[in-house]
Amino acid sequence: MLGIDDFWVWSAYLLSLLSTLLCIAYGAVMWNRGDEVPSNETAQWAEEEDKLGKEL
């Protein structure tokens, strides 16, 4: 396979390519998922940070 005789080596070569394809496929399917509205806590956090920044 691929000019490599040993199963344990060509399988690693193929798995490297397949895992990259898995990453690409995951990204393609999930591209627009997972967007969140900023939580109350994040908003509060940002406010505190701004205040702190001004104080500094």
Added chain:
Amino acid sequence: MSPTIMAAVALLYVAALVYLGFRAYKNTHSTTDYLLAGRNAHPFVMALSYGSTFISTSAIVGFGGVAAIFGMGMMWLTFLNIFVGIFIAFVVFGRRTRLMGHHVQAHTFPELLGRRFDSRFIQAFSGGVILIFMPLYASAVLIGCARYIETSLQIDFQLSLILLSVVMGLYVVVGGLKGVMYTDALQAVLMFGGMVILLAFTYGKLGGIIPSHQALTDLPKRIDQEYQQALPEVQKIAPAGMGEAETLGWLQARLDELKLVKTMDDSKKAEFMAAHPDAGKVGALVKQYPQVVNKVAVTGVAKAGFRGWTRFPTPGTNFFYVLFTSIIMGVGIGVLAQPQLAVRFMTVKSQREINRAVPVGGIFILAMIGVAYICGPLSNVWFMMKEHGGVISVVKAGGNPDVIIPLFINDALPAWFGPVFMLTLLSAAMSTLSSQLHVIGTSVGRDVYEKGILGVKEHPRAVLITRLGVFLAIIATFIISVVLPEGIIAAATAIFFGLCAAAFLPMYVGALFWKRMTKAGAVASLLAGFGVSFFWLMFIQNVKGKLPALLANSLLGVPTILPDPIFGIHWNWVEAIMVALPVSTAVAIIVSLLTKQESPDHVRWCFEGIRKGAPTRSR
């Protein structure tokens, strides 16, 4: 390529880094900006920053050279780095790390663990481990980079160290994590371009993918055939009546003598050669028949388990243990609990950014590690061509794997690739180093000083303290690079990787996935992982399968306290993580189950962010 052109390219590059550092400085107003890039990083920037921090020069040049010796079995590490280091890390760990990190308002990796288990000790101890060991690891990267500048730009080594420290100081101290991530992204693009060109040229020059692999597979047979052709000449000078194995052993001994002669001054050389006439005869023979050295080298490594560049080493041998436990498991799994990488997940504002970062990270790692581990072994096919020396890579490199990749690039690629590869390597080193310095600085400022010593939640001068921490980290790394021997630094790097996996991984997994894990379980696991790892590396493990264990050597005068196999396993060749990680995992589970469950309110609060994906309550 002339040093003037190289220097001009390097100056342009430095100017771009300083500009990005300045941009980041203008956009850094708060602690969150400084520590977590404002939690608003672009997915491409996040993924490229993660990837370029992950990959240092040693992953390309050092491990690429090692792959030229071990062969393509190293591709298992490529697979693990993509599947575990990117896919599992981003998809499984990334989401929870980000949600819990935001919810408990953690700014650093130790702070996340400390808050989850409500323990100042965990945060301060983890910060302390980073503070003590990461400068050693960072100095290994700094030395590698300065050595490269020394040879490519012909700038004095000490001056290179100073220049690097100043440039990085400029953008890490003032730009914070934004500075680190902006420059990382630029560096990642340069690294990507450099490595893709390298792969295209390597496959192109060797006749394509399958023919080049086939040539590599056929190499041991070819080495044997070429040796047989030279055998009559060998037999003329070798003592009569020897079998093949004995003859090769005799040749090896003479070649070792020749290596020794190279280190002598002229008067001693003549004296030595007069006393060892056979060495002179073998020297003349290998000049005419260099293939003899190939056969001797391959026979030597075959005793350690080598079976060819496209075959996995014989199980149970030295090569097998080093390849399987140190390289593949140690580095492949150890990456999950690296503080400078885990903190990246807390820099993005939603899961969408992490989802989008997955393909970018996967492709990037394939282009870095995959290319290095393909081109390293294939360099043997190139150097075996008569016009390029007719010897295998390790022979061409005089036994030093670190120079195989640079030699291959100088020999096989066009001259214009010199500056491109210089930028690739500088970028690889500086992107790793800048993140290390940032993490050390935040450990000093946030974890050890603010939490460990002062015990305050938020110091009013937090940014200033952390900037000071980063500044001190640069000074410390610089001093270590100048003062400590490189052997100790190399061992410390291995210790750091082992420690991160054994001390942090069970606690990190438990923090994110197991509500029943208790503070006592986490502390016990942290200490057990640290203790076992440290003991193993100091007294038992021969790093790289051959270096003596540091304390066993200096205190007891032996390379290891476990020289003989137990249950058929050579424990001194086994990487610390293989022992320390199961121990720290077992300790985490047993102690957690034996101790009283944490307050349900606290556990609920920690997991609230993950449960809802959008937290609502502060504490």
